[in-house]
Amino acid sequence: MKILMITSEAFPFVKTGGLADAVSALAIALHKCGHDVRIVLPRYYTIRRDSLELLNAPLKINIGNKVYSTSIYKTTMPGTTNRTDKIGLPVYFIDYEPAFGRDGVYGSKTESDFRDNPFRFSILCNGVFELCKKINWYPDIMHAHDWASALVPVLLKFYKRKEQFSQVSSVLTIHNLGYQGVYSKENYPITGMKWTEFYKAGFEDWDNINFLKAGLVSADVLTTVSPTYAQEIQTAAYGFRMDPIIRNRKSDVYGILNGVNIDVWNPMNDNKITANYSVKTMDKKAENKAELQKRMGLKIDSTIPVVGIITRLTDQKGVSELFGPTYGCVYNMCVDFKMQFIVLGSGEKWCEDELRNLNSKLPNMGVYIGYDDELSHLIEAGSDFYLMPSKYEPCGLNQMYSLMYGTLPIVRRTGGLADTVEQYNEKTGEGTGFMLNDLTPRSIYDTVGWAMYAWYNKPEHIKKMKIAGMKKNFSWEMSAKKYEDVYKIAQNKVKE
Missing domain, CATH: 3.40.50.2000 (Glycogen Phosphorylase B;)
Known part of the structure; x- marks a missing residue:
């Protein structure tokens, strides 16, 4: 044809x-x-x-x-x-x-x-x-x-x-x-x-x-x-x-x-990350996490969960609910949860300015305004969770990259996110990520909090979900x- x-x-x-x-x-x-x-x-x-x-x-x-x-x-x-x-x-x-x-x-x-x-x-x-x-x-x-x-x-x-x-x-x-x-x-x-x-x-x-x-x-x-x-x-x-x-x-x-273009996005042969790994060698993911923490000026500590986000700073991506100076939830998340938060993105000026403001106040936050392809790969490989609270998402690629890299998506149930991420079952440990139904600061805060609880209290579930995600076929x-x-x-x- x-x-x-x-x-x-x-x-x-x-x-x-x-x-x-x-x-x-x-x-x-x-x-x-x-x-x-x-x-x-x-x-x-x-x-x-x-x-x-x-x-x-x-x-x-x-x-x-x-x-x-x-x-x-x-x-x-x-x-x-x-x-x-x-x-x-x-x-x-x-x-x-x-x-x-x-x-x-x-x-x-x-x-x-x-x-x-x-x-x-x-x-x-x-x-x-x-x-x-x-x-x-x-x-x-x-x-x-x-x-x-x-x-x-x-x-x-x-x-x-x-x-x-x-x-x-x-x-x-x-x-x-x-x-x-x-x-x-x-x-x-x-x-x-x-x-x-x-x-x-x-x-x-x-x-x-x-x-x-x-x-x-x-x-x-x-x-x-x-x-x-x-x-x-x-x-x-x-x-x-x-x-x-x-x-x-x-x-x-x-x-x-x-x-997913597996010639570009594949943790086993990605030349833009610090250490390559697979389901069988997932412990090497920690080397990427350490390098990511170092590059973003954060404390190098494998026990602290890293939440990453790579996004256009536009309304569709839920940036008002995340970073809005009046009611955005990121500040409270970074203060209340023992976590690190990394942002790579560019877009609306008010949001870029607010991110710089938040970055200056929060020692557990790392921000890069703009786009850096190598950093985007390192965020996928080095993060433990990937946040994607979109208002709507026709397909989305980053949640699939995340699953392939053993990084658990935290997403809103919409579009391609609903088709690719399976909700975590806290009783059985089944699933591949965490889903929120409503796009509100409170809903994002609660769902990230749920993920943090699982990280600290259900490590066997976290590992099980990472393995399940890495076994997915998105060819x-x-x-x-x-x-x-x-x-x-x-x-x-x-x-x-």
Whole structure:
């Protein structure tokens, strides 16, 4: 099967969140299954041209009455050419300086959301079709990811199936319904769509255009990144106003849990941690804990539980309940419980400032504002618990990393967290983590307190849960098999 992934980010080229990891890992897993998989994304300012191959002749992209002359660069996904009988996974970059020649993927430090994002990602989505013509390669499946590439199934449905793309099916994966690409209606012409299709294609959103909404209406099949999230987004509580559309298409919605890239996240061969370990050598995890405590300026003591968190400091992640200066629970947790608390993250300024304030007051707290990939691996390997009290979590990856690294998740029962973490049974010691139902400071405090009680009073349960978590299988191979089934369903829709 020929599959084209269209995305705004892909690891290791550009990453702002879990989307980049998921797209690349799924593509690699499908590639390993024998499919002809390719990825296309913008060439941002941070992706160096000298590391890429320039394809001959410019790529002309026609949008409305204008023609944009762009360049196409190509490389191979790292790690996909190790076997001599395999062709590497191609990655294409659309290079157009006015759209992508700046620092930032969706926004910058001074402009959180670029006002010309409709133009930028319309260049990407319209360019995809011209790229296929240029390289004379037509996929069976065009797989778009989130709002930035949601225009692809719209263009395919309304225009391109009259051309060389008549047998191409579209799949749109919702990684996070909270980000929809809503902009002023005056941007509509830059999509390449005609005004006569404005309502039919689903763009209209209270006198704005909504890229994701149009994709939800137009794609042959919709997927989300966990079974629970697929159900949640059909409700008003989690649907971000899109739930009526998704309920109307519920027979076309499939929840497929993301996997973990075990080439990157695996305690047995992770070169970013101090000591490698497995279920049989779990005692070596203590070496990572000591190094983590040392790096974060905390007392080196194996008997004190370390609670780690790696997060975007945004409302979705429960930061107000954790760090809010008025009623956040972290201060009381660090004072009341004999524990150490480590935070790696960046985001809203008030939260970054409050974290610095808390760090100055609490000797058992370590804070790193920003992102450090090596530190993120060390936190997973060196922590005893991982806190993830999200308001909603489509899939979540860190709780799966934690389980694989023998670090017990403390999570809210939502989305992919509910699908991957099993609640602790304090009578039997069964389970793989601790769950809270309500997102309140008190609920977080109580659940962390429950975990601390188990640490100090039920060490045999803690060990049992760590072993159970490390034995879980979160491979992308399982997810890829389910996507193969979805692709076949999408293909049958075009044939009908």
